[in-house]
Amino acid sequence: MLVHAGGWGSINVWQALADLGCFLLAVPESAGGLGAGAVEAGILARAVGRHLLIEPVRENVVAAMLLAVGEDAGDRLAALTAGNKRYGLAFASCEQPMRTIRGAWEADGVLVAVDDGLLLADRATLSVRPVPLLDDTIAGDVEVASGGFRQIASGADWPALRQRAAALLRLMLVSETLGTIDAALDGTIAYVRERSQFGGPISAFQTVQHRVAEMVVAAREAEAVTLLATLTFDAAGPGAAFDRAIAGAVRRVAHAAELVADSGVQLHGGMGVSDETKIAAQFRKLQAFRPQAGGTDDAALAMVSSGMHRQSAVLVEG
Amino acid sequence: MDLLLHPADRAFRAEVRDFIANNLTPEMRDGQRRIIGPYPEPEPARAWQQVLAARGWAAPAWPVAHGGPGWTAIQRFIFESECALAGAPIIYPIGIRLAAPVIMKFGSAEQQERWLPRILTDADHWCQGFSEPGAGSDLASLTTRAVRDGDAYVVDGTKLWTTHAHHANWMFALVRTAQTARRQDGISFLAIPMSLPGVEVRPILSIGGDHDVNQVFLDNVRVPADCLIGQEGKGWTYAKYLLEFERGNGLFSGRLRAALKRVEDGIGVERINDAARLMIAEVTFEIDAFEMLELMTIGVLEPNAAPGPVASVLKLRASRLKQRVARLAIDLLGSEALRRDDDGLRGVLVTDYLNSRAATIFGGTSEVQLGIIARALAGI
Ligand SMILES: Cc1cc2nc3c(=O)[nH]c(=O)nc-3n(C[C@H](O)[C@H](O)[C@H](O)COP(=O)(O)OP(=O)(O)OC[C@H]3O[C@@H](n4cnc5c(N)ncnc54)[C@H](O)[C@@H]3O)c2cc1C
Numbered sequence: 001m002l003v004h005a006g007g008w009g010s011i012n013v014w015q016a017l018a019d020l021g022c023f024l025l026a027v028p029e030s031a032g033g034l035g036a037g038a039v040e041a042g043i044l045a046r047a048v049g050r051h052l053l054i055e056p057v058r059e060n061v062v063a064a065m066l067l068a069v070g071e072d073a074g075d076r077l078a079a080l081t082a083g084n085k086r087y088g089l090a091f092a093s094c095e096q097p098m099r100t101i102r103g104a105w106e107a108d109g110v111l112v113a114v115d116d117g118l119l120l121a122d123r124a125t126l127s128v129r130p131v132p133l134l135d136d137t138i139a140g141d142v143e144v145a146s147g148g149f150r151q152i153a154s155g156a157d158w159p160a161l162r163q164r165a166a167a168l169l170r171l172m173l174v175s176e177t178l179g180t181i182d183a184a185l186d187g188t189i190a191y192v193r194e195r196s197q198f199g200g201p202i203s204a205f206q207t208v209q210h211r212v213a214e215m216v217v218a219a220r221e222a223e224a225v226t227l228l229a230t231l232t233f234d235a236a237g238p239g240a241a242f243d244r245a246i247a248g249a250v251r252r253v254a255h256a257a258e259l260v261a262d263s264g265v266q267l268h269g270g271m272g273v274s275d276e277t278k279i280a281a282q283f284r285k286l287q288a289f290r291p292q293a294g295g296t297d298d299a300a301l302a303m304v305s306s307g308m309h310r311q312s313a314v315l316v317e318g
Numbered sequence: 319m320d321l322l323l324h325p326a327d328r329a330f331r332a333e334v335r336d337f338i339a340n341n342l343t344p345e346m347r348d349g350q351r352r353i354i355g356p357y358p359e360p361e362p363a364r365a366w367q368q369v370l371a372a373r374g375w376a377a378p379a380w381p382v383a384h385g386g387p388g389w390t391a392i393q394r395f396i397f398e399s400e401c402a403l404a405g406a407p408i409i410y411p412i413g414i415r416l417a418a419p420v421i422m423k424f425g426s427a428e429q430q431e432r433w434l435p436r437i438l439t440d441a442d443h444w445c446q447g448f449s450e451p452g453a454g455s456d457l458a459s460l461t462t463r464a465v466r467d468g469d470a471y472v473v474d475g476t477k478l479w480t481t482h483a484h485h486a487n488w489m490f491a492l493v494r495t496a497q498t499a500r501r502q503d504g505i506s507f508l509a510i511p512m513s514l515p516g517v518e519v520r521p522i523l524s525i526g527g528d529h530d531v532n533q534v535f536l537d538n539v540r541v542p543a544d545c546l547i548g549q550e551g552k553g554w555t556y557a558k559y560l561l562e563f564e565r566g567n568g569l570f571s572g573r574l575r576a577a578l579k580r581v582e583d584g585i586g587v588e589r590i591n592d593a594a595r596l597m598i599a600e601v602t603f604e605i606d607a608f609e610m611l612e613l614m615t616i617g618v619l620e621p622n623a624a625p626g627p628v629a630s631v632l633k634l635r636a637s638r639l640k641q642r643v644a645r646l647a648i649d650l651l652g653s654e655a656l657r658r659d660d661d662g663l664r665g666v667l668v669t670d671y672l673n674s675r676a677a678t679i680f681g682g683t684s685e686v687q688l689g690i691i692a693r694a695l696a697g698i
Binding site: 297301314 | 572
């Protein structure tokens, strides 16, 4: 999709996702949701990444999780999970203007999860400038009219919920990227088998075979780290083990994303650098991973300083 | 799949930790710490193996019928991880992990009885006679001949790069028993006693300067015919089966983690600053990823099950990571890495770094693994 052509997404896609119950995934059963874990959210995100959906799915799965604890949550939550309302979501501060808020363009409101509570600004109070992003989605630079923010959740349980929500959002980004890696790999394999040069398929060349094999290895590794971080979250929740697992997942998925994106485009030849092909869109999407995924150095240093890196990563204490 | 350690797993882990604390001696640990090739020297690794064998734990991947412990996949994973992190010697794999699966699947009952119990205690030390001067990656071009003569095969030829041939009393070898249209069809799998007349072992020094591999000359060696494993002409099939175990059945991640700890110990605390910590973390994340990959692929296998072509992914990652860890030591040592006069851990790290280059060559080179991955996993 070309940069200038984009809207926020398709209402049909959005409705179909809502009808499947996607936005109920992370809502607790007590609030009428599915109470699912990171594994299920990851499966959804992987499909989003595989099919390059541009709709703000991740943000709204997590928005529903947060809204579920909000005051007068009922109607607002029901409207979101039914697909009738969409929100932009941010975890940073609400200093104005708020830059690059995913999901904010043409949204019904913006949610900001700050340290001491959840803030909501309704559409009427927002001024949003659309910002096309590297991954073909449209985010927004947001200004909220004075008095526009209302705090709709807070309390003793809030910090833990906010931490879980931020972790889930990051995990879903990782899974989404894995889905794009899968698709780029599959598409590249199909292409090298079908593209013929020098009298046969280019897959006959060993240099092509080895490059594809390196993509397979990187994709397998990316799958492993994604699963590790996801299962660690479900087993132990946020904490030192998860910090280690998600930092590792971000780094290794970034590595795989780069390798698969570069090789994928290279093996498509000229087609790879034209906007005609999926691989070009996948390349852009994969480039967008690193700048979104957040830093990992603090977690890396904490892991080594504590000596935790000398212990198994997969046998989780809980 | 569930990563949480359940009470039964914790109890098992406590039992393993107890056992290690009571039986792993400082000499055994030191032997493993000084390892500069793929495998430790027979002593003190054998002593540890015998301690394990007495407890019924020497061959976690064997079926119970042959002396395996009957553990679940996760127990096996915990056991290997605990042994590695405690610094226990690596169990010499060429008997237990390579020869044994072939003997179990294709050997006669008599052969199983004769060889398996002695492999379990390292009473027999096996070496692997596959490669030859003219047959490396293209293994099927091997020319060592075995000609049937009454109740024996007469073997002529030479094997190259034979690890531990100088310690071994048995070799399993691929030999050519027939000239066939398809080269693979003329290959057989033969066990050769190293004590027979006509077997000569010549050492080859490694890039690090030590002796681990050899050339083995086989000159008119009369090998009893009952040492043929399986059927004549089926050796290639058995070898391919064996290579899956060689490449992907090791549960190696704990060993990589222990190697990383050895690097930290060897370079000295004064070199560990934040820049070093970040480098250590980077390698750790790769090891973590590999550990999960192992758990997902072979951590779920039944005893004695072959991992399939994903073994090539594991071999490739494990070998590169081995080199990555070894290289980290050199990067962190700075100019001290130049010096080869240290007979402590630092010297070990430098020699290990040199020898680690072999990891992407033995067991099938990286290029060979990539070819298998492209064919079997990408379908091209
Ligand atoms: C330390 C060590 C221990 C060993 N222990 C044993 C042992 O105990 N028993 C045993 O039988 N063998 C052993 N080997 C031998 C090992 O299996 C071989 O070295 C290996 O299979 C490679 O064969 P080669 O050395 O002849 O290299 P070659 O096959 O000559 O390869 C040379 C280069 O060419 C590349 N190449 C070859 N063919 C292809 C191809 N088709 N496509 C692309 N590139 C290709 C290779 O990848 C490599 O980079 C050991 C080797 C080492 C280094």
